[in-house]
Amino acid sequence: MSMEDYDYLFKIVLIGNAGVGKTCLVRRFTQGLFPPGQGATIGVDFMIKTVDLNGEKVKLQIWDTAGQERFRSITQSYYRSANALILTYDITCEESFRCLPEWLREIEQYASNKVITVLVGNKIDLAEKREVPRERAEEFSESQDMHYMETSAKESDNVEKLFLDLACQLIGEAKHTLVNNVASPLPGEGRNISYLNCCN
Numbered sequence: 001m002s003m004e005d006y007d008y009l010f011k012i013v014l015i016g017n018a019g020v021g022k023t024c025l026v027r028r029f030t031q032g033l034f035p036p037g038q039g040a041t042i043g044v045d046f047m048i049k050t051v052d053l054n055g056e057k058v059k060l061q062i063w064d065t066a067g068q069e070r071f072r073s074i075t076q077s078y079y080r081s082a083n084a085l086i087l088t089y090d091i092t093c094e095e096s097f098r099c100l101p102e103w104l105r106e107i108e109q110y111a112s113n114k115v116i117t118v119l120v121g122n123k124i125d126l127a128e129k130r131e132v133p134r135e136r137a138e139e140f141s142e143s144q145d146m147h148y149m150e151t152s153a154k155e156s157d158n159v160e161k162l163f164l165d166l167a168c169q170l171i172g173e174a175k176h177t178l179v180n181n182v183a184s185p186l187p188g189e190g191r192n193i194s195y196l197n198c199c200n
């Protein structure tokens, strides 16, 4: 495949506290593996995966940021051009959930106002250690107008779905923007494009 051989290019940035599993989610999705002894990310890491969605080639640029506070000023600069943010916490770590409002303030401050944010509760394979009930996370995400999903990078639960649903949503948004920017002869014409067509 040549460099330009894609229909869409989207930039997805993962954020959230240190140790919640951002790197493992990215590596599970892009390489199909769960890295043993994954060390902390220094600054920002970058991976690419191209997927085929209903015959359309979608190139995903995935930026994995360091959760540690000392890298915050570096990672903030990656928000601006993100099409989507995956805000991750660890369901076995209450503290990572309690920090979410702080992350949302960062998003508000540094990301585009068109950015799509998905909240992800990772490590559901550790059910016996769960500290954040699913209902509580769902309630929170609803109050903030975000989609919510629970994953396990280790067991590969919902990881593919997370990225592919997001890609579908981004395509929907891109088509919607295109339709609304093209002068149509009839008011409202073409606005009925179904958003999440390929996810349903």
Ligand SMILES: Nc1nc2c(ncn2[C@@H]2O[C@H](COP(=O)(O)OP(=O)(O)OP(=O)(O)O)[C@@H](O)[C@H]2O)c(=O)[nH]1
Pocket (backbone or CB within 6 Å): 016, 017, 018, 019, 020, 021, 022, 023, 024, 025, 035, 037, 038, 039, 040, 041, 042, 065, 066, 067, 068, 122, 123, 124, 125, 126, 151, 152, 153, 154, 155
């Ligand atoms: N049981 C379990 N452990 C996980 C899962 N995802 C990540 N881990 C573990 O959690 C630890 C942190 O994972 P990372 O992917 O490095 O976390 P991170 O959010 O990228 O951390 P920073 O780079 O410091 O921001 C590692 O020991 C992983 O093996 C999961 O789904 N289940």
